Amino acid sequence: MTWSEISAPPDLGSPTPLTVRVQSLAPRTYFPEHSHHWGQVAYAISGVLSVNIPGRSFVISPRQAVWLPAGVSHRVGSLMGAEFRSLWISTSVTGDLPVDPAVFSVGPLLRALIAEAAALQETDDDPDYRDRVTGLVLDQLRRARALPAALPWPRTTMLAQVCEAIYADPTDSRSAEEWSAQLGISARTLTRRFEADLGMSLRTWRRRMRLFKSIELLGGDMDITQIALELGYASSSAFTYAFRTAIGVSPTLYIRGEASAP
Template sequence: MPILSEPPRPDKTGPGQWMDPDAMPGTVFTVGGEMDTPGRFELDFHRHRKAQLLLFLRGVLTCEIDDGFWIVPPHSALWIPGETLHAIKVAGVLEGYVAFIDPAVTAHLPSTCCTLSATPLLRELLIRSASLPELYPEGGLESHLVALLLGEIAAAPVGNLHLPMPTDKRLRKIVDGMMANPADRGTIETWAKRAGLSERTLSRLLAQQTGMSFGRWRQQLSIMLALQGMAKGLSIQQVAANLGYESTASFVTMFRKALGVSPGRYMAERHARSVR
């Protein structure tokens, strides 16, 4: 397949046309795309029979399903099982690859949506698979490459860039408010009043639907938004300010306690792994 220079649109024909992944032949069908100027690409909630693996080398990917939300920085991959209702957004200067995988060969692959650590081998296999013809002969070199790709997906470590999402409409109102204005450091009492809930009810519902306390859930959201900001090139100081921290030091302390390393070290290690 060619590398697309713009996202596919349902109303367009020819290069960059909309593709139904379930109609494409082969065990694995991969398409690549790149845009050299900053942009934004969104697909509202949809599902397809085939599973998909998304890897962006440039740009930040976000994905939402009914009960989960992922922010995936460059050089991490996102796995979405077949028939999963999901919405995706990609922002920035974009370069990425998406592999659609027939459910007949996904038995040993993750059964739930998750991020995967993209090894250099996984990245190169995915890029190489994007150059395969739509119909490639079974049993040849192309089939061996696809088998290697599937094996590398199965072996990839699962990441921790997941945020459980509540389904209660009142809690989703709180989620929307936090994501729209992450610098708002309102207390649990403040957010409960805005949603028309008691503090106790908010805590109980959030624990039931996400398995997290209010403070732990908001911390995880802050970490994911921080990774998104740093992946876009923002400084640690800018990220801390955007998240409403009174000082950069307090943000760095929170980040280190949660992930075991400072924000700068985390991003440096990710970059080092991506170029090995």
């Protein structure tokens, strides 16, 4: 399936100092590559975003966001659909934020503040309150903890085809040899391209993707056993072991907020 290009709303000007864009992204839609004269936080309150910047491509869950300094070229989309909340922030107030793009954790407070800031754009009945919410959003961004990485995503069409299929069906356990036969290349070539583009093997990426998607599913109403089966684990105990090994706590404790996103 192909992706469809969508355009940004034409009626939003420069932030003064904060503007929150609210938009529902349909599956397989994207904003074409562009940049701004202001900073941006790319975030989704539900669903998953794909973010492409020079030299890096990854996806983020509602527990993560991406900071994009002014002038950084980027492309944002969603494979499965998402509720997009994009924060445009004037450079007059971003002096304390990182000078390079960064992925960071989004906790309950920042998530609630983003939702409140978006709602306040619909009314001007209390500008002082809106200013205080804006100040709290900026304070939370300054205190945000950067993450070493999100789920890496390939920039090449061939590898994206493989990753999209596995992401859509995490139980897909086809090996590099099986994928290479389908793509008409050698297994060695496919492995080499995965290592060059993503810095890891297909098997390692699949394992990381399952962990990433488990975090997305844990934010819903699905129980541990359902999640384990959805992701292709043999049992709930196998899923719990893999999750605890990677995150440091069980899925149940993670839901209670006793660990951050990986």
